[in-house]
Amino acid sequence: MAHLLVTALHLEAVDAEQLDPDTPLFGTAPGSLALDSIDALEIALAVQRKYGIELRAQDQVTGQIFASLRALSAHVQRCRVHS
Amino acid sequence: MTTLFVAGVGCWAPGLEGWATARAVLRGQTPYASRAVAVPAPERLPANERRRATISVRLAFRVAEDALAGTDLAADALATVFASSDGDTPIVDRVCRALCDRLPSVSPTDFHNSVHNAAAGYWSIATGARGPSVSLSSGDSSFASGLLEAMGIAIVEDRDCLLVAFDVSPPPPLRGPCRIGEPAAVSLLLTQRRRPGSLASLRISMVSPELETPMRDAALETLRRTTPPARALPLLAMLACEAAGSVRLQGAGGRTVALEIGTF
Numbered sequence: 390m391a392h393l394l395v396t397a398l399h400l401e402a403v404d405a406e407q408l409d410p411d412t413p414l415f416g417t418a419p420g421s422l423a424l425d426s427i428d429a430l431e432i433a434l435a436v437q438r439k440y441g442i443e444l445r446a447q448d449q450v451t452g453q454i455f456a457s458l459r460a461l462s463a464h465v466q467r468c469r470v471h472s
Numbered sequence: 473m474t475t476l477f478v479a480g481v482g483c484w485a486p487g488l489e490g491w492a493t494a495r496a497v498l499r500g501q502t503p504y505a506s507r508a509v510a511v512p513a514p515e516r517l518p519a520n521e522r523r524r525a526t527i528s529v530r531l532a533f534r535v536a537e538d539a540l541a542g543t544d545l546a547a548d549a550l551a552t553v554f555a556s557s558d559g560d561t562p563i564v565d566r567v568c569r570a571l572c573d574r575l576p577s578v579s580p581t582d583f584h585n586s587v588h589n590a591a592a593g594y595w596s597i598a599t600g601a602r603g604p605s606v607s608l609s610s611g612d613s614s615f616a617s618g619l620l621e622a623m624g625i626a627i628v629e630d631r632d633c634l635l636v637a638f639d640v641s642p643p644p645p646l647r648g649p650c651r652i653g654e655p656a657a658v659s660l661l662l663t664q665r666r667r668p669g670s671l672a673s674l675r676i677s678m679v680s681p682e683l684e685t686p687m688r689d690a691a692l693e694t695l696r697r698t699t700p701p702a703r704a705l706p707l708l709a710m711l712a713c714e715a716a717g718s719v720r721l722q723g724a725g726g727r728t729v730a731l732e733i734g735t736f
Contacts (some may be wrong), residue, residue, distance in 0.1 A: 399523040399581075400523060401523050402524065423520065430580035
């Protein structure tokens with residue numbers, strides 16, 4: 390998932406191997422990747438292409454799913470198990 | 473005819489990376505050696521915008537920064553004109569390929585970059601510029617049409633104006649209709665009044681068709697003819713040499729753009 394994000398978002402100076410799974414993806418907290426709305430759409434597209442899982446903006450849990458790399462990975466894992 | 477002044481010049485083209493390098497070549501102080509153009513790193517773009525910036529946006533930014541370097545003009549006070557013959561053809565190619573996928577879905581970043589005024593958008597975000605901005609396309613005469621537009625804006629809107637002309641090589645499927653050779657970008661910073669450091673005065677008019685001013689160096693003439701921003705090279709050569717005189721550029725609609733360059 391870290392590699393997917395770094396590639397899909399063209400993240401500069403971010404080493405996928407070194408990315409802390411609990412790093413906040415959005416927002417201005419210290420250490421956050423400070424991604425924005427275009428990134429959210431790009432992540433949703435990349436996840437759909439790679440895993441066939443749809444992330445919808447209107448879903449109430451989307452905010453939690455996008456909280457960190459760990460939360461996003463866990464959601465994708467759950468969806469794959471249930472599909 | 474109104475006279476404007478050139479406060480700065482930018483250039484990023486094969487073998488002419490940066491105005492300082494281009495100036496030395498165009499003055500005959502350094503021999504011209506064409507080489508693959510390096511993708512520049514814009515300095516003014518915030519990180520989130522920089523990582524999304526395409527090669528064409530990076531070229532446009534680099535020459536805009538080049539023209540502003542050494543002047544005290546505030547970027548956010550300038551009007552802007554961005555001129556590109558074919559726009560961002562690599563993005564057109566990516567969007568078309570995405571639409572042909574088994575699961576048609578266009579990357580939001582590619583969509584964001586697919587508009588013809590993408591470079592203008594990045595520039596206004598980066599500099600906070602809220603002045604008039606025009607993004608135009610005029611084939612091989614894109615630089616000349618952009619210059620005409622920029623001079624018109626400077627006079628009518630009573631603002632100093634930054635002109636940026638840029639083009640990138642099209643990907644293989646688009647090489648038939650789009651005939652751009654090497655990526656290149658050129659910029660001019662035009663002011664209404666002569667300023668300390670102004671390079672030249674400039675007057676423009678549209679005249680009946682005349683032959684374009686060529687470059688004497690064969691390799692530079694090839695560059696001039698094969699990438700639309702490089703049509704500016706005869707003007708840049710006069711600015712580099714601090715020479716007064718005339719330059720003829722191919723204009724839109726079969727007409728010729730006549731430039732009169734004055735020195736101080």
